[in-house]
Amino acid sequence: MLYEDVIKGNIRATAKLIRKVDDQADDYLEELKAIYPYTGKAFLIGITGNPGAGKSTLVNQLIKHFRGEGKKVGVVAIDPTSPFSGGAILGDRIRMQKYFNDEGVFIRSVATRGNLGGLSRSTSDIIKILDAMGNDIVIIETVGVGQDEIDICKIADLSVVVLVPGMGDHIQAIKAGIMEIADVFVLNKADLNGADRTISDVNSMLMMDSRDKKPPVLKTVAEKGEGIKELIEMLYSLKNEKNSFCKSLNLERKKLEFTSILNHLIQERVNLLLTKEEKESILSKILDGETNPYMEAEMIVDRVFRNPFL
Numbered sequence: 001m002l003y004e005d006v007i008k009g010n011i012r013a014t015a016k017l018i019r020k021v022d023d024q025a026d027d028y029l030e031e032l033k034a035i036y037p038y039t040g041k042a043f044l045i046g047i048t049g050n051p052g053a054g055k056s057t058l059v060n061q062l063i064k065h066f067r068g069e070g071k072k073v074g075v076v077a078i079d080p081t082s083p084f085s086g087g088a089i090l091g092d093r094i095r096m097q098k099y100f101n102d103e104g105v106f107i108r109s110v111a112t113r114g115n116l117g118g119l120s121r122s123t124s125d126i127i128k129i130l131d132a133m134g135n136d137i138v139i140i141e142t143v144g145v146g147q148d149e150i151d152i153c154k155i156a157d158l159s160v161v162v163l164v165p166g167m168g169d170h171i172q173a174i175k176a177g178i179m180e181i182a183d184v185f186v187l188n189k190a191d192l193n194g195a196d197r198t199i200s201d202v203n204s205m206l207m208m209d210s211r212d213k214k215p216p217v218l219k220t221v222a223e224k225g226e227g228i229k230e231l232i233e234m235l236y237s238l239k240n241e242k243n244s245f246c247k248s249l250n251l252e253r254k255k256l257e258f259t260s261i262l263n264h265l266i267q268e269r270v271n272l273l274l275t276k277e278e279k280e281s282i283l284s285k286i287l288d289g290e291t292n293p294y295m296e297a298e299m300i301v302d303r304v305f306r307n308p309f310l
Contacts, residue, residue, distance in 0.1 A: 038132035046156030074130030153181035165194035190219035
């Protein structure tokens with residue numbers, strides 16, 4: 001099995017296993033079950049925010065600094081899905097090509113394939129693979145869909161929300177609910193006009209935050225590498241703080257993870273059970289008013305549990 005080479009840090013095996021998991025090919029579930037005991041060591045950092053905020057540039061700078069510390073870094077870059085190939089439109093070779101000769105950096109672009117929340121369906125599994133591979137840091141960069149990209153807080157140890165002056169990001173943050181998921185706010189491109197106004201708006205909103213400790217708001221100019229050291233120091237500090245109450249956080253994360261896996265496997269069984277013709281027939285009957293979706297869904301679930309080994 002591929003996982004045996006992945007846990008030894010083999011790059012080729014890691015790439016193959018990620019592809020297998022993303023495509024749900026062959027015995028991907030057996031691989032994930034085998035690799036799970038080797039996970040839980042990496043520091044998971046989520047980078048989210050609106051399109052154009054400079055998330056990829058910020059990630060590049062984080063990689064540079066973490067590598068300077070001698071740490072191995074894995075990156076999962078979630079990209080929009082191509083309507084033609086179903087793959088990621090933006091490629092990791094374009095975004096972070098300077099690191100492709102660095103064996104201490106593993107970067108993978110993954111398509112959302114229609115998933116909301118800023119992540120792809122297989123993101124959580126790919127993170128586990130990069131963790132088991134031996135990466136000290138795993139950075140997850142969301143697709144940049146704005147108001148929907150809040151799922152990152154369910155899988156990352158810390159979530160960084162990236163804003164930028166002059167694009168109405170303060171209003172988007174208020175509307176999106178991403179105020180609640182941020183462990184750190186980063187105002188990137190802080191050398192542009194409107195930076196102080198944006199920081200003021202964010203701080204005003206944080207006054208209504210119910211948390212005892214408000215998330216810090218930092219300035220960066222990622223293109224110039226400014227503010228990156230301070231950001232990393234803050235991430236380490238917050239990670240240490242979270243460790244003091246990580247048991248309850250981990251319990252909540254495991255609960256969400258288990259529920260997600262359970263729902264996905266049930267959906268897989270349904271897809272195995274129903275042919276395309278059966279699905280079309282059911283939808284046609286619902287459309288004609290001969291039945292209703294609740295009744296049909298209940299009958300399908302009953303069929304799934306009568307055939308547990310499908």
